[in-house]
Each structure stands twice: as C-alpha cells, then as structure tokens.
Amino acid sequence: MARVCLAGDCDSDGEGAADGLAQRVIRLRKGEPLYLLGDPLAALFAVRVGTVKTHVATEDGRTQVVGFHFPGEVVGLDSIGRRQYASYATALEDTKVCMIPMDVLRPLAACTPALASRVFRALDGYAQRTRALQTLLALMTAEERLVTFLLWISEGLAARGFSSSEFILRMSREEIGSYIGLTLETVSRQFSRLAECGLIRVKHRSVALVDKAGLRAIADRSAISPIPPGTNRRRGGEQRVPAQAVRTSAAAWATRTQPATAAMQADNPKINPFAWEAGNGQQ
Amino acid sequence: MARVCLAGDCDSDGEGAADGLAQRVIRLRKGEPLYLLGDPLAALFAVRVGTVKTHVATEDGRTQVVGFHFPGEVVGLDSIGRRQYASYATALEDTKVCMIPMDVLRPLAACTPALASRVFRALDGYAQRTRALQTLLALMTAEERLVTFLLWISEGLAARGFSSSEFILRMSREEIGSYIGLTLETVSRQFSRLAECGLIRVKHRSVALVDKAGLRAIADRSAISPIPPGTNRRRGGEQRVPAQAVRTSAAAWATRTQPATAAMQADNPKINPFAWEAGNGQQ
DNA sequence: CGCTTCTTTGACTTTGTTCAATACATGTGG
DNA sequence: CCACATGTATTGAACAAAGTCAAAGAAGCG
The missing domain is CATH 2.60.120.10 (Jelly Rolls)
Structure with missing residues (x-):
C-alpha cells in the first residue's frame, strides 16, 4: 500500500x-x-x-x-x-x-x-x-475460471494486507464474465452453484470464501504442472537423447559463472494477475 | 531471415x-x-x-x-x-x-x-x-479464431518474405486447437467449412488462402476497434467532463517536450503474433 | 511395404449462450 | 424519508455451439 x-x-x-x-x-x-x-x-x-x-x-x-x-x-x-x-x-x-x-x-x-x-x-x-489468463481462457471450464478468478482476487487482497476470505467485488457480473470469457448469466449461475455447494457465500457483490481448500482443489485441476514432459507422446517424442545434451550444455552456461545461483532456485511460483506488483515481485 | x-x-x-x-x-x-x-x-x-x-x-x-x-x-x-x-x-x-x-x-x-x-x-x-490471444480466446467464435490464426500465419510469412497465400502448416490440428482454445475436431471441421465456402483450399497441412478479403472480413468482425467509447453505457458513463480535463493534461505532457513526435503518430497497428519480431517492429 | 500417426467425418452429449421474466439494490428526486 | 427509477443480479427454458466418442481414410516414417 x-x-x-x-x-x-x-x-x-x-x-x-x-x-x-x-x-x-x-x-x-x-x-x-x-x-x-x-x-x-x-x-x-x-x-x-x-x-x-x-x-x-x-x-x-x-x-x-x-x-x-x-x-x-x-x-x-x-x-x-x-x-x-x-x-x-x-x-x-x-x-x-x-x-x-x-x-x-x-x-x-x-x-x-x-x-x-x-x-x-x-x-x-x-x-x-x-499468459496466466491465456491458459485460463484456453482450457478451463466455467467453474474453474470463476474459482481461479476469485482466488486471484483473494490473493491480491492478501498481498495488500486485506482480508482474503471476505471481500466486495468492485466489478459487475458482466465485467467479470468479459474478463474470463463467459457471459454474465453463466457467471451468475456459477456463483450460485458454488454457494449451493457450500464453497462460498455470495450476496450480490460481497463474497466470502468459505471453503478455500475446496476452491483450491477446483483451481488446481487446471493449474500448470511441471511434472509431465508435455504434449508429444509420439514415438519420436522419446528422442530426448541429444536434447539431454543440449539442455546440459545450456545449463552449463548457468553454472559456469554462478553455480550457487542455480542451486538456490525456488520452485516455479504461481502467477496471480492481482498479486503481482503488490508483493515485491517474486523474483 | x-x-x-x-x-x-x-x-x-x-x-x-x-x-x-x-x-x-x-x-x-x-x-x-x-x-x-x-x-x-x-x-x-x-x-x-x-x-x-x-x-x-x-x-x-x-x-x-x-x-x-x-x-x-x-x-x-x-x-x-x-x-x-x-x-x-x-x-x-x-x-x-x-x-x-x-x-x-x-x-x-x-x-x-x-x-x-x-x-x-x-x-x-x-x-x-x-494480449491479442487473450481477446481471441475470450470473445471469438471457432470460425473467427481459425481465420484469425491463418491470417496471422500468413502475415508472418509475408513479413519474412514468403508466400502469404499458400503455405504448409508445421503444426498438427491438435496443436492449433490447443493454441486457439478448440479441440482438434473443431479445428478440422472449421477447415472443411472454410474450404466449402471457397475461402481457402486445404489438403492436410497445406493451405491456400483463396479469398483473403473474405477471410479478413470474418476476422475483422472481432478486430479491436478504436471507435466506440467502450463498455459503460450507463447514465454516469457520460460524466466525461473532468475526464476530458485529465486527458488533456495528460496529453499536455506529451506535447510539452516533443510536440512533433505527437504529430507524426501512426494509427494503432494490428497485433500479429507471428509477424512481430520478423518485421522491424512497428514502433 | 507395413505400421503409426494424423486427419476427416458422423452421431450424440455437454456446456454455455440467448432470450426473457422476475427480483434485488442503490441512489435520486420528490 | 420514502417511493420510484435504473442499473444489476438471479433464474428458467429453449437453443446453439463446441466437445466427446468413435470409426474410417490418408500421409508420413521407418
């Protein structure tokens, strides 16, 4: 602040x-x-x-x-x-x-x-x-989009020192929908549905995140994961042999001048459109 | 190149x-x-x-x-x-x-x-x-997405000095779909549909843009337009009076030190993910 | 030349949109 | 201060668009 x-x-x-x-x-x-x-x-x-x-x-x-x-x-x-x-x-x-x-x-x-x-x-x-939005828009369902959006808002508030579990939205359903690629009706229905499931409480623009773990579980389904090698499961996809060499040599550049730096690298932090600049920028 | x-x-x-x-x-x-x-x-x-x-x-x-x-x-x-x-x-x-x-x-x-x-x-x-992708994903139909994608490819090739109306795609339907937020089947169907309409010719990965004007017409429907003031048509939306003052003063900053620069500003160029760095960057 | 992967197409399902009506707040003016 | 007006939110029903499942045909690769 x-x-x-x-x-x-x-x-x-x-x-x-x-x-x-x-x-x-x-x-x-x-x-x-x-x-x-x-x-x-x-x-x-x-x-x-x-x-x-x-x-x-x-x-x-x-x-x-x-x-x-x-x-x-x-x-x-x-x-x-x-x-x-x-x-x-x-x-x-x-x-x-x-x-x-x-x-x-x-x-x-x-x-x-x-x-x-x-x-x-x-x-x-x-x-x-x-880019976080790009993936949200490309592969999340309506429910995942809204949940992810709410968690972004929540984390943004937390980063600014406010309550992260109870807040008042500053934007209309239409604006939310426009941002996450849905119609206002779909947004409204998803709100109601999440409330029915006991995950949140909603009254117009005031929202309370009741079951954050549950919400996070939904959002995590579509969270980016560092685990699988990616798309190509083609036979040729396993031609990783020379690639290994490439990566090694690329990594060598990092290690050559600053080996310690490479060692103390943290995990890939999550991207949150609303908490980025408020915190001191996770890099 | x-x-x-x-x-x-x-x-x-x-x-x-x-x-x-x-x-x-x-x-x-x-x-x-x-x-x-x-x-x-x-x-x-x-x-x-x-x-x-x-x-x-x-x-x-x-x-x-x-x-x-x-x-x-x-x-x-x-x-x-x-x-x-x-x-x-x-x-x-x-x-x-x-x-x-x-x-x-x-x-x-x-x-x-x-x-x-x-x-x-x-x-x-x-x-x-x-960001261009963000808008594509948020508000374009399947047809508009594919057409926009093809035009991006085409312009990218043109910027690199290749034929912009006939080319071979380097990526699969699945990869295209993943990029523009559709399934591979939908991509395939849209290809067929565009071909039926005589807008393009497709044979697997080789594509010919037959009617570029027609394609552009489709893409332009969802092109960003500088014309309308935006979302808010609310009654208060017309409270532009003080805003005018703000903008004027903001603009004054631009004019103060470099009035000539402000004068020779070009139109907002279109964003093309595949022609950006090849050309000399439209700024 | 045979296998694999990719592409196309069809039938069906799901998801989200559209249209429409009702209810809820908020803020404004009487 | 209340009542009305306006924008906003909710909900329902019918519809459309895209997704899923499935199968067959075409290319590319070893």
Whole structure:
C-alpha cells in the first residue's frame, strides 16, 4: 500500500528524482475514463485507491475487459512501447491514481538502471499475468475460471494486507464474465452453484470464501504442472537423447559463472494477475 | 531471415560484442525438446530455421500450446525475469536455433543501451501478442479464431518474405486447437467449412488462402476497434467532463517536450503474433 | 511395404449462450 | 424519508455451439 507509484523504493539510488515520477494525482469518479484507446501515450498511472479496468471493443460491438487494476498496480503497461494507448481505462469506483508522465519516465529510466529494471520487471509481470489468463481462457471450464478468478482476487487482497476470505467485488457480473470469457448469466449461475455447494457465500457483490481448500482443489485441476514432459507422446517424442545434451550444455552456461545461483532456485511460483506488483515481485 | 539472433542489426553501436551473443547453434530434430519447464533459465534462443512450440500442461493432463516460434523469433521470452523456464519448448520440425546465454545477455544489456532496448521491445512484443490471444480466446467464435490464426500465419510469412497465400502448416490440428482454445475436431471441421465456402483450399497441412478479403472480413468482425467509447453505457458513463480535463493534461505532457513526435503518430497497428519480431517492429 | 500417426467425418452429449421474466439494490428526486 | 427509477443480479427454458466418442481414410516414417 505504501509502495505505490513505481518509485516507491527507488531511493536505493538516492536520486530523489525518481520520487518526482509521480507528477500529479488524478481523481476519477465511478465510470470515468482515465484514457481512451488511441489517445497519445502520455503517461502511465499508478493506482492509489480504487479500481480501474482496462478494456477494448470489437468492430461488431463485443466488449472485452483485458485487465483489472488495484491499488499498487500500474495502468498503461499494455501500451508501453507504443505511441497510443492500446485500450480504454475506466474507473470502476471513485479512484485516485498518480500520473507518471512518459516524458519523465523515459529519460529518467534511461539513466537510472534501478528504475529501468523496475519498469522492465513491471512489463514482465504484465506479460506473466496475461499468459496466466491465456491458459485460463484456453482450457478451463466455467467453474474453474470463476474459482481461479476469485482466488486471484483473494490473493491480491492478501498481498495488500486485506482480508482474503471476505471481500466486495468492485466489478459487475458482466465485467467479470468479459474478463474470463463467459457471459454474465453463466457467471451468475456459477456463483450460485458454488454457494449451493457450500464453497462460498455470495450476496450480490460481497463474497466470502468459505471453503478455500475446496476452491483450491477446483483451481488446481487446471493449474500448470511441471511434472509431465508435455504434449508429444509420439514415438519420436522419446528422442530426448541429444536434447539431454543440449539442455546440459545450456545449463552449463548457468553454472559456469554462478553455480550457487542455480542451486538456490525456488520452485516455479504461481502467477496471480492481482498479486503481482503488490508483493515485491517474486523474483 | 537475415535479421536473426537478436543482435542482427546491433552493429549500430559498433560493439561487435553484441554479435557474440549467438554463442552457439543448436540443432533439434522433430519432436525434440529445447528446454523443459522448470529447467534453470540458462539462455534465450533465436530460431534460425524450423519451428518451435512453447507449451504447458495442467495437473489433470490437459495441454496448452502457448506459442509458436518461427525463424527470426526469440524463444524463452515468457521466462525472462524468472529463474526457471515457465514452459516447455519443443521443435515441431527439424530446427536450428542459436543460443543466447543469459550470462552473456544480462551483463551486456546492462552496459549496452541499444541491446537493452532491443530486449525490452522483444518483451513488449511478447506481451502484445499474448494480449491479442487473450481477446481471441475470450470473445471469438471457432470460425473467427481459425481465420484469425491463418491470417496471422500468413502475415508472418509475408513479413519474412514468403508466400502469404499458400503455405504448409508445421503444426498438427491438435496443436492449433490447443493454441486457439478448440479441440482438434473443431479445428478440422472449421477447415472443411472454410474450404466449402471457397475461402481457402486445404489438403492436410497445406493451405491456400483463396479469398483473403473474405477471410479478413470474418476476422475483422472481432478486430479491436478504436471507435466506440467502450463498455459503460450507463447514465454516469457520460460524466466525461473532468475526464476530458485529465486527458488533456495528460496529453499536455506529451506535447510539452516533443510536440512533433505527437504529430507524426501512426494509427494503432494490428497485433500479429507471428509477424512481430520478423518485421522491424512497428514502433 | 507395413505400421503409426494424423486427419476427416458422423452421431450424440455437454456446456454455455440467448432470450426473457422476475427480483434485488442503490441512489435520486420528490 | 420514502417511493420510484435504473442499473444489476438471479433464474428458467429453449437453443446453439463446441466437445466427446468413435470409426474410417490418408500421409508420413521407418
């Protein structure tokens, strides 16, 4: 909560300039746009309080929420490297964001390695989150999608120090559905169904996760697993002999200069779209 | 095709060191893994010839292709910023890649701004592609997905100087389906259906795009459009008054230091997962 | 040349969508 | 402060789209 505005702990390089990043605080009321798709990319925005959604629309009027952004997170990363915003950003409730002008960020990042790496990690985090969504959308059932979504929200809240088992959703059923690739009716039905099973309690937008273990069991069915070798069970799939050699040689590069580093590697951490930037970034 | 191995046109900084990035060429036969999920992140790989898929698997055995990688593209970007590979990488056909060891890339990028920015753009490109997939998976029908996929392939080939209207797919129906969130049967049926309509010709893995305009019309239905203000048609949705002020002030930042730049902005380019890195990156 | 894998196609089932009606909150104005 | 209006949520029934199961035909590979 304190680590807001990208420059939060940038004092490591004692610049002071980095703190100047947050040029200005902007207040948005519920439903107000922060920027529109196609607007010149003038700034990134760090959410201070409130919630922002980023979204796009298709030619024929379908709509797609591409991201929800909670306090501590940066809005606009999906447009970095472009000249114009690639999505709309709209406040879901009364919200305060601080503006990080690109004209300040760019030159400053160019001469401040710590800041550059911070931006880099933020972008990497964005990519990770989007990929988690990719798998959610490609191979989860409606139930798994909603459960996974709820757990993401829950973990995001926990990372920010709030109750992770009882919370109020800031977005409508339609927005949830749009985000996880379902219709609002299906979302609503899944909510009811989970409540029937005693896994959660729902009353409109307030949700209580009653049986977290049960929920996690559902989500874990579709969780990415490091165990099986992958798709190809073809006969040729076992031609791993030379591959072994390749991997060994690749690994050799890692070991050559920093053998200790290789040893103290942790497990693959789970990706959570809503807990990424709030925590100190698990890398 | 010539611009391979990340350092392709890095001679701008005359380092020479950048060209040393491609430490080693690795040959893979069809079906061979390049790396496994969980392996220590030792290197990125640039595809020289052939095709690589990156993929993951869930606890209960479902499989998901998260990316196809063609000549000129980098494999492993989804794992940058982590200590271990976040997916499997497997050759779809006999393939040559060159290895870019992280131990070389990291320090070199740290002191070579041109290279750092190159890596940054590659990561940005990866994020863009993943987001294009996100919308594909969330709101396209089976037909739109396959058509969009085919057009991506086609444009990717065109960007690399090959025929964009006739080509041979390197991946199976199952792999296509896994990538675009469908079963292999549905993919096959959609192929047949498109052929029936005279939009394409298919014979197993060789595809000819007969009526590109027709195909594009299908894909455009679900193409992202900058026109409508977005989701919220709520009464409060028109509270754009202060937002206008916000946007104006945000835009002012852009104009302040580089007014000319703002003026020569191009349209939002289309995102194409398979033409991104081959072309010189549309930004 | 024979085996395996991949692709196509058919019949049927499941899942989620669509259309529609009702109920629930919230916030606004009388 | 209450009543009404509006957007939001729930639920039902019919429908459509894609998934599953199954079998047969075509390519590729050893």
